[in-house]
Amino acid sequence: xxxxxxxxxxxxxxxxxxxxxxxxxxxxxxxxxxxxxxxxxxxxxxxxxxxxxxxxxxxxxxxxxxxxxxxxxxxxxxxxxxxxxxxxxxxxxxxxxxxxxxxxxxxxxxxxxxxxxxxxxxxxxxxxxxxxxxxxxxxxxxxxxxxxxxxxxxxxxxxxxxxxxxxxxxxxxxxxxxxxxxxxxxxxxxxxxxxxxxxxxxxxxxxxxxxxxxxxxxxxxxxxxxxxxxxxxxxxxxxxxxxxxxxxxxxxxxxxxxxxxxxxxxxxxxxxxxxxxxxxxxxxxxxxxxxxxxxxxxxxxxxxxxxxxxxxxxxxxxxxxxxxxxxxxxxxxxxxxxxxxxxxxxxxxxxxxxxxxxxxxxxxxxxxxxxxxxxxxxxxxxxxxxxxxxxxxxxxxxxxxxxxxxxxxxxxxxxxxxxxxxxxxxxxxxxxxxxxxxxxxxxxxxxxxxxxxxxxxxxxxxxxxxxxxxxxxxxxxxxxxxxxxxxxxxxxxxxxxxxxxxxxxxxx
Numbered sequence: 001x002x003x004x005x006x007x008x009x010x011x012x013x014x015x016x017x018x019x020x021x022x023x024x025x026x027x028x029x030x031x032x033x034x035x036x037x038x039x040x041x042x043x044x045x046x047x048x049x050x051x052x053x054x055x056x057x058x059x060x061x062x063x064x065x066x067x068x069x070x071x072x073x074x075x076x077x078x079x080x081x082x083x084x085x086x087x088x089x090x091x092x093x094x095x096x097x098x099x100x101x102x103x104x105x106x107x108x109x110x111x112x113x114x115x116x117x118x119x120x121x122x123x124x125x126x127x128x129x130x131x132x133x134x135x136x137x138x139x140x141x142x143x144x145x146x147x148x149x150x151x152x153x154x155x156x157x158x159x160x161x162x163x164x165x166x167x168x169x170x171x172x173x174x175x176x177x178x179x180x181x182x183x184x185x186x187x188x189x190x191x192x193x194x195x196x197x198x199x200x201x202x203x204x205x206x207x208x209x210x211x212x213x214x215x216x217x218x219x220x221x222x223x224x225x226x227x228x229x230x231x232x233x234x235x236x237x238x239x240x241x242x243x244x245x246x247x248x249x250x251x252x253x254x255x256x257x258x259x260x261x262x263x264x265x266x267x268x269x270x271x272x273x274x275x276x277x278x279x280x281x282x283x284x285x286x287x288x289x290x291x292x293x294x295x296x297x298x299x300x301x302x303x304x305x306x307x308x309x310x311x312x313x314x315x316x317x318x319x320x321x322x323x324x325x326x327x328x329x330x331x332x333x334x335x336x337x338x339x340x341x342x343x344x345x346x347x348x349x350x351x352x353x354x355x356x357x358x359x360x361x362x363x364x365x366x367x368x369x370x371x372x373x374x375x376x377x378x379x380x381x382x383x384x385x386x387x388x389x390x391x392x393x394x395x396x397x398x399x400x401x402x403x404x405x406x407x408x409x410x411x412x413x414x415x416x417x418x419x420x421x422x423x424x425x426x427x428x429x430x431x432x433x434x435x436x437x438x439x440x441x442x443x444x445x446x447x448x449x450x451x452x453x454x455x456x457x458x459x460x461x462x463x464x465x466x467x468x469x470x471x472x473x474x475x476x477x478x479x480x481x482x483x484x485x486x487x488x489x490x491x492x493x494x495x496x497x498x499x500x501x502x503x504x505x506x507x508x
Contacts, residue, residue: 019113022056025065028079028135030072036182036189037197038168041072042134043079043125049187050162050217051123051137058118058143067107075170076130077506078103081110083139084255085121085239085438087415088112090487092459093494095414096126098368100498104506108497118143119239120160120213120257129171129472132219138162140213141239147321148211148235151244152261155211161202161291162186163225163252163275164217176350178469180221183275183282185291192288199302200291202273204264211235211259218254219468221277222410222441225250227293228271228305232260234313238437240417241321250313253410255439255466268295270303315423318435326419327454328395330431335397335452337390343404343442343465343475352474353406353465358385359474360464367460367478368486369498376483383478390455392482397421397452398463403445406470412439413453415461415481422450439466458482 026045033042035049045051056062062083070077082096092098094112102108118141125135138160165180166189182191186200204210212232214225226232226249234245236259250258273291276282284290284307292303328335344354352359363370363382370381381387390396400411402424417438422429424443429450442449460483464476 019059019061020057021061021063022054023063024052024054025067026051026081027067027069029069030075033134034197035184035187036166036191037194038181038191040168041074041170043070043075043130044134045137049134049184050164051135053138053140053157053160054123055140055142055157056114058116058141059114060141061111061113063109063111065107065109066102068102068104070104073506075133075172076128078127078501078504079125079130079135080127081123082126083110083112083121083123084412085119085257086112086114086117087457088459089115089457092368092415092486097414097462098366098460099494100366100501101127102497103500103504106500108493114141117141117239118146119236119241120215120259121239122215122217122257124217129174129219129468132167132171132174132468136164136217138213138215147241148244151233151235152209152211154208158203159210160213160215161273162215162217163223165219165221165277174469178220179279180219180277183223183277183289185273185275188291190286190288192285196286199287202291202293203296204293205296206264206268209261209263211261214252214258214260216252216254216256220254221279222251222253222408223275223277225252226274226307226309227262228274228303228307229266230262230271230293231311232262234318235259235261237318237435238417238439240436242435243319243321245313245317246311247313248311249309253408253439253441253466255410255412256437264295269298270294270301271305272303272307274307314425315420315435316426316430319433320436323433324419324436326421326431326434326452328397328452332422332429332450333397336394337396339388339396340399340401341477342401343409345405353470354474355386355477360386360476360478361474366498367480371460371480371483371486372488376480378480381478381480386476387478387480389480389483392455392458392485394455395452396455397450400442400449402443402447402449406467407444408441409465409467409470409475410439410441411463412466413461413463415457415459416453418451418453420449420451422448424449455481458485458487
């Protein structure tokens, strides 16, 4: 969503200061890690999980060099990186899915601007299910004139909280039904039957207020997040400032982010931080699915606090901080372009998820390259049946019925945020002030999630389930937005990726 009159207000109430260039290198390597006490080979950035925090300020330009140093052929050794939540206006080739992969021994520098976006984002591999093996990390763009600044005292690297599922097998070995072995909070956790490995500790000082940036790096499950004895005031969803909303727990789906202000106003001590996945049998036994909130001066010990929630987050109670009216008529089915995406699973073959009866398959030539080569209609673009062309400057309404196999499916749109005019678990529409975000749950049987956005960002953009196992089996589409208006930028390095990939003889 980037209507010229509203986008700067959505991201911030200020204008960017003099932009700086943030340069960073991500070395993509295979490393043996034991983040939950179980040793396994991984694919990670700079040798750690999660990958390093990338951060900058509103308006900054980012030059991030990604060097592929992978060699463990039990997993994929080529890679691409998606910068989740960034609009990539006029830099579609930097989105990480419209490129040929980087091969071992090669590197590629992603160059893009945050423009008027500020908030909480993340990055991850967008090659097959590689990010399930560990290639994921947080990304924050700070606003020096944050309109919520008076609500908190601390907002830095120590207040970023990452939630992730973790697996004791490499992703190419995954079956159709995949179950995580543990939950990691800030890169540490315990698994059922495992040892008492150290849990992550989040340290606070009594009397201070903290902006916790909660990032779901999940490959599959959603998490119910809470901090014992503490309330949370939500002030951001997916990079968009919201009106403050007090809750004591929230469900966060794969790819979503929230900023929550938490006051350290309880007795000095230790309190459980909880992130229960929607996995049968998941529990907090022996510190599973947990971390520790520790007040300065408290003993070094596991908490003994209890879980209690009476005010869980309800998505349709979230509203943008700045008035951002929904585009188009205030009635369902009245947008310029109407799309219904029926999600399904091929039970006959048991091998593919489908959107409107078609499983999306990765094309041999990136969609952006196809468009720049002159193919601009859906019938001429691959993957066949999975590309939808959209005219420029139109209001698009997408309806996704819930209840498909594997529900709930969190759907993410690249290149945009969108208005959630009907949320899962709710049968009413809001055309006045619904939450604006980039990942939404499509819900369960009986739900009908509806989103709107404006086609003001030419390029091919993915719309897909962010459960990576489901995307790998076909649960997504490509929205080719104003393809005749896609401009060819100076992309020599980008174009050079394809010959290297096409001639690569190793295991991909």
